[in-house]
Amino acid sequence: MKGERVAVRNIAKRYGSVTAVEDVSLDVKAGEFLSLLGPSGSGKTTLLMMIAGFELPSAGLIEVGATDVTHVAPNKRNVGMVFQKYALFPHMSVRDNVAFPLRMRKIDRAQIERRVLEALAMVQLDAYGSRAPTQLSGGQQQRVALARALVFEPPVLLMDEPLGALDKKLREQLQIEIKSLQQRLGVTVIYVTHDQEEALTMSDRIAVMDKGQIAQIGSPASLYSEPASPFVAEFIGKMNFLPVEYLGSATSGPQIRVSGTSTLSVTRSFNGHALELSPGLSLLAAIRPENISLTAHGFGGPDAIAGTIDTSIYLGTHQIFLVNIDGRSGPPLHIQAPANRNQSTFARGDAVDILFQADAIHLFASNGAMANE
Ligand SMILES: Nc1ncnc2c1ncn2[C@@H]1O[C@H](COP(=O)(O)OP(=O)(O)OP(=O)(O)O)[C@@H](O)[C@H]1O
Ligand SMILES: [Mg+2]
Incomplete structure (x- = not known):
């Protein structure tokens, strides 16, 4: 055959x-x-x-x-x-x-x-x-x-x-x-x-x-x-979506800001439709749970966003944290970290700094039709 x-x-x-x-x-x-x-x-x-x-x-x-x-x-x-x-x-x-x-x-x-x-x-x-x-x-x-x-x-x-x-x-x-x-x-x-x-x-x-x-x-x-597209991003694997604002272009790539927070620098080019970019434009950022990391509050540096642990789940090979961005409503971020038995971990209510891996952020037009919404 x-x-x-x-x-x-x-x-x-x-x-x-x-x-x-x-x-x-x-x-x-x-x-x-x-x-x-x-x-x-x-x-x-x-x-x-x-x-x-x-x-x-x-x-x-x-x-x-x-x-x-x-x-x-x-x-x-x-x-x-x-x-x-x-x-x-x-x-x-x-x-x-x-x-x-x-x-x-x-x-x-x-x-x-x-x-x-x-x-x-x-x-x-x-x-x-x-x-x-x-x-x-x-x-x-x-x-x-x-x-x-x-x-x-x-x-x-x-x-x-x-x-x-x-x-x-x-x-x-x-x-x-x-x-x-x-x-x-x-x-x-x-x-x-x-x-x-x-x-x-x-x-x-x-x-x-x-x-x-x-x-x-x-x-x-x-x-x-x-x-x-956001549809594919949502359908394959777990993906976090965040409304963001386009600030302008830097040498490292487009600069964005999660509404009401500090600046994030992005080195990845835009996905989806070609966009006419102008400062102030609303975009949809997408990032996978394994491309976000956490440190204790105050240790994240200038690109970090302040957040609070909502839920901490230990899964043997890794841990899942559900984290709320301070001052922002909406579903908590889903963050996946390697499990480390020798390190103290975060618990509900802990103040943390959230760090996005800049080159793993996908940007879409904010009207990119989302599945299940
Ligand atoms: N014989 C038919 N007459 C009218 N509409 C049909 C017919 N067969 C399928 N459709 C419609 O065509 C669309 C696609 O159906 P299809 O069965 O190919 O979907 P699917 O992706 O296999 O879904 P599922 O995962 O539920 O099996 C649906 O909107 C369905 O209602
Ligand atoms: Mg079918």
Whole structure:
């Protein structure tokens, strides 16, 4: 089995007045693991169903390998699919479920028998062939769905939230199994999830979807460190947002001030839309919990902001502090610090100086649409 490339060109899907997917283009490399990550209703399933051939696009085209498959029937596309619900045939045994795609393809019996056994071994269910799906756990049913999608050795495997119904522990175990299977087989995977941790764990690249469009596509690391919008910044990892005022440009970079506090110098360029900058302009600053540090009040230097500890949480490998900026309402800052057993730590009510790592501050236009707001 060898992966094939998948290309999506300016694809759209409209249901009457609802636009589920709008002008999406995507190039998935052969053997790549690409995740579609986005909130409920952002068009992930619709996009996947068009690639699988179960939905016809309103516009655009889809290629698998060098072939335009836009109008090719699903079973002629050489694409395996694991659906959002397991969708096993309840009246068929595990063995017959897995054999189904091969029977559809009129493969001879001896070969079917051999390939079903191989596929079941691949998902560690060799001993379960004669059971009914109802006699299996959720994780086992999902493995059967995986075996059924892989049994005809498709170069492309599409998976729609395959682990959504499983508990955390089983989900993590199957994430690793799917990833290692994908790497062993070299198959191209397009994987839908709304769980950012799952996407970060499994993917070579992630396409973040928002309202039927791709908000940003890139490696997990690039999305984490260079989010193109507040939406992506909020969706991948934990991010603090602060309204700030632009003061002017210094040699070190743009100068900003958190409303009602001292000056912060910033060396990072602006994200998002190009802005017409003038002193006094309101911006939205975004900074990750691990890029903020704390010292005792009075020790932070001129760029520090005074704050008060609201909550202190010890998590073994690190600590989380929720800190209020003095004189400012709004949600507390989320700060992550390495746990240090030999150092005295901060407790609720302690006065602290907050220091932002200047080159880790992202600036966005203040009207940058935020998720969940
Ligand atoms: N058959 C349909 N008729 C009308 N609208 C539809 C249809 N299918 C999907 N939609 C709409 O298209 C949008 C995208 O739906 P889609 O199922 O692709 O989202 P999703 O990202 O997979 O969400 P979820 O995470 O909840 O599964 C939604 O607004 C949905 O209501
Ligand atoms: Mg869906």
